[in-house]
Amino acid sequence: MTGPIDSASIARAPKVLLHDHLDGGLRPETIVGISAEIGHELPTTDPEELREWFRSSADSGSLERYLETFVHTVAVMQRREDLVRVAREAAIDLAADGVVYAEIRWAPEQHLEGGLSLDDVVVAVQEGLAEGEKEAAAAGTPIRTGQLVTAMRHAARGREIAELAERHRENGVVGFDIAGAEAGYPPSRHLDAFDYLHEANMHVTIHAGEAFGLPSIWEAVQVCGADRLGHGVRIMEDIEVLGGRDSYGRPAAKLGRLAGFVRDKRIPLELCPTSNVQTGAAASVAEHPIGLLKDLRFRVTLNTDNRLMSGTSMTREMTLLVEQAGWTLEDLRWVTINALKSAFIPFDERLALIEDVVKPGYAQLAIS
Structure with missing residues (x-):
């Protein structure tokens, strides 16, 4: 390999995806269509121009422009039927990309403007994911999905x-996450939530070590008991x-x-x-x-992370590592098995x- x-x-x-935001992966055509219905x-209302607007805004280096992108995706995810549609399309799109297991995270508290309750929105998203799984299986690209319910740290x-x-x-919910600005909003602000989840034997991942450094990672691991680190890239500051x-x-x-403890x-x-x-x-x-x-x-x-804003997919992320970082098929296999070992579904x-x-799947690729 x-x-x-x-x-x-x-x-x-075969691909496994643990960090993918539902509101960061919409189809531009879907955003345009729902926006027209809700005013x-x-x-822009041209889907391809809108796709480029999302990507260029995320690439701009401006935090304001980056955050503005989510204003538009969240706006079209307030009605029950729209949540079902977005979740269904996410499962289908990921399956078409070769993803066989995906944990899709999103913040229910951001989807209540249409009068739905927190329970309503979780049920709607699960309905969409289940529909997407069925359609993907019928198309010959089966996928297993799970929801990561996210709280906003601010x-x-x-x-x-x-x-x-x-x-x-x-x-359908397999775990809990917190997301949002790290600086000024340490994960320990939600310690009562983490204590509750640990008592309930529920899995936890925490966004940490991306925009803020080692203190964020330390709190997530040692104070809040995170099973996984969302990003965690700044662990390099301790190496x-x-x-x-x-x-x-x-x-x-x-x-x-x-770093030694995390490893x-x-x-x-x-x-x-x-x-x-x-x-950055x-x-x-x-x-x-x-x-x-x-x-x-x-x-x-x-x-x-956010497929729409980054103009990416799992295939693209793998391709970039192969082309720019010299990764081999064995590296891709290793990281995929790592992800499944780390997933929040039962061991069996x-x-x-x-x-x-x-x-x-990888054995077949190695001999083809």
């Missing part, structure tokens, strides 16, 4: 959203690269206590190369720390996907 990989092989490769004004609804997630754990190779042929490096405990990093470049957490895909963290054997996973389901889908 160490030879050259062509684009067709990457497209066919929401867009920068709001004061963490415990309420945690209870919402727990209520729907038998209806000193020494140059050369160690006795195992890996990059010689000295890990600080936090030792196998806490997964939900890395998103293109998005991390857009937000990495200089380029070629220089993204994902390669070094992989070589140092952190529990690295590869993700899209994870194992079945690894043994029955991912390993055979």
Whole structure:
């Protein structure tokens, strides 16, 4: 699995996605259509021009322009039928990209302007995901999905959203997340939510270590008990690269206590190369720390974050790493299995996907 990989092989490769925002992956055509129905004004009503507007705004380096993009996607996700449609299309689009398992995160508290309750919106999204799964299976591209219910870190609804997630754990919700601005809003502000979830034996991921550094990661892991780190790319600030190779042929490096703990405990990093470049957490895909963290054997996973804003897909993220960072088919297989090991579904389901889908899929690519 160490030879050259062509684009067709990457497209066919089984993929696993743990960090993908529902409101960051809409089809431009859907945004245009719903906006026309509800009277929401867009920068342009041409779908292709709108696609480019989202990408260029995210690439602009302006936080205001980047945040404005979500104003438009969230605006068209307030009615029940629109939530169903967006979730259904997300599952279909991911399956068509070769994703066999996806955890899709979103913040229910941002979708109440149409009069729906928190429970209503979770049910609507699950209905859409289930419909998308059925359509994908009929098309020969089966996918398993799960919801990550997210609380906004600047709001004061963490415990309420945690209870919402727990209520729907038998209806598609596989875990809990917090998102939003890291600086000034540490995860410990929601400690009551995390205490509640730990008592309920529910999985937790926390956005940490992207816009803010090691203190955010430390709180997420040591205070809030995160099972995974959303991004976590700035763990590099606790790693000193020494140059050369160690006795195992890996990059010689000295890990600080936090980085060492994260690696030792196998806490997964939900890395998103293109998005991390857009937000300034990495200089380029070629220089993204994902390669070094992989070589140092952190529990690295590869993700899209916001497919619309980043103009990306799992196939594109894999292709960029192959073309710009020299990744091999074995690297892609390794990161995919990592993601399934780190997923929030039961162990037997994870194992079945690894043994029955991912390993055979990559074995077929290796001999084709």
